[in-house]
Amino acid sequence: MRKALVLLSVLCLLAVSIVPAGALAAGVRIKDVAKVQGVRSNQLVGYGLVVGLAGTGDSTKNMATMQSIANMLRTFGVTVTPAQLQAKNVAAVMVTAVLPPFVKPGDTIDITVSSLGDAKSLQGGTLLQAPLRAANGLVYAVAQGPLSIGGYAAGSGGASQQKNFPTVGTIPGGAIVERDVPVEFxxxxxxxxxxxxxxxxxxxxxxxxxxxxxxxxxxxxxxxxxxxxxxxxxxxxxxxxxxxxxxxxxVPDTAAKVIINERTGTVVMGGQVTIDEVAVAQGGLSVRITRDKAVSQPPPLSGGSTVVTDKTTLQVDEAKASVVTLPPAASVSDVVAALNAIGATPRDIIAILQAIKAAGALHADLQII
The missing domain is CATH 3.30.1360 (Gyrase A; domain 2)
Structure with a gap:
């Protein structure tokens, strides 16, 4: 009975080992790798004024802001010229948003508000009603509301401290959709x-x-x-x-790629990366210079004097290079294990992979970002 169980276990292991690799790979929904053509978002942009700033708005040198304030006041029956305005509690801003597909009039969308002039901070400000237009010039939403900047800027006596970017803020649900976009898919x-x-x-x-x-x-x-x-x-x-x-x-198929970020020393390799047989050597050269004080003592009765001199010592150490041979068609796990075995750092791995690619042994697209 025990022999039968052992034989059954061996047969099960053999059955698993002959299953194609693609059958063992995890399935991915079509929804996650493709989308229906025609179903897309649209970008909106608008110009507006943020009021209620505590002296951190645009300066009076920004004539565009002063003219905008004068135009806005004119709609309320107040007639002033830009030169008469001394307000520093107002900032001109650009308002941007993304209009998702299938939204209907009355729905709300998030907006981003960015300073256009020389305002120091939009903290505590309120965006006045601003129409948002698409590339065709039509108004699809209207934005208004108090800003949330998620940071601050404070300064006094020449010292200042800032968190995040106080000249950019958001208003969750700050725009009301006025027109829907027909979607034909x-x-x-x-x-x-x-x-x-x-x-x-x-x-x-x-x-x-x-x-x-x-x-x-x-x-x-x-x-x-x-x-x-x-x-x-x-x-x-x-x-x-x-x-x-x-x-x-x-089971989506992907091309073999190696992505390298030299600024951060990050290396990302796909599972399809393979290499031909290649030998990799990794070593280092260490140069150390030391300076000590040396005392020169004259012989007895010579009439000389004791002299203190600087003694410089130069020592060069060349570390023994580690050599590893990677077998043909090595997988990404083999590559990583082999490079780790010779003590390669992430930046060493970058240089090694570039050299292997130059030698024609790396079968992958090497991309540097």
Whole structure:
């Protein structure tokens, strides 16, 4: 009985070992690697005034701000010229926002308010009503409300202290949507899926996953687009059809890449990185210079005098280089383990990877950011 259990365990291990690597990889929803074309956000921008600042607003030298204040007061029946204004509690700002798809009039969106002039801080300010326009010039939202800058700026007697950027603030839900943007994502009875990272293999797998669920209705048109025909029984439930597609899982394929950030010494390697057989040597040269005092004592009865001199010692140490041989087609874990074994620092690893790439042994795209 015990022998039978041992044999069964061995067979199970063999069965697992012959399963294709792609089958063991974790599945990813199509929703996480692709989006429906036509469903997109839109950028909004506007100009406004922030009031209520404690003397930290734009100076009177900023004529654009003074003119804006005069224009704003004119709408309330107050007529003044920019030269008559001495206000330092007002700042001209640019207001930016992102209009998500499918928002309706009356919904609220977050906005960012940024100083346009020479204001020192927007802390404690309130944004006056400012229309937000899209690239077509139409107003899609109106912003207003008190700012939250998440920081401060204080100074006195030449000393100052600042946290974050007090000339930029946000207003959560500070803009009310006045107009919606029509979204058209079906054309000719089809929808198109746009891949976040265009790839031939991933596009093909998406089409195969959809075909396995709904039949031959998907075609990978190019590495970044998969077109899907809407079945007749889903014509009245497009949302349900797209939701069913997004929940399908695939194993996305990625190109072998090594990302290097030399400023921080960060190295990120994908799981597909492999190298040919290569030997890596890592060592260092240490130079140490020391200076000591030396006393020169003359022989007895010589009539000389004791002299104190500086003695310089130069010592050069060359560390024994560590050599490691990486086998052919080594995986990323083999590369990391081997480089760690020779005591390589992150910056050493950067130089080593660049040298391996120059030697033609690294099969990956080396990107420096």
């Amino acid at each position: 079906t054309a000719g009875g089809q929808i198109a899926l746009a891949l976040s990272q265009p790839d031939f293999t991933t596009a093909s797998r998406i089409a195969e996953a959809i075909a396995g669920r709904f039949g031959p209705i998907a075609v990978a048109r190019d590495p970044g687009t998969v077109t899907v025909s809407i079945p007749d029984y889903y014509r009245g439930d497009i949302v349900g059809f797209i939701a069913a597609i997004e929940e399908l899982t695939i």
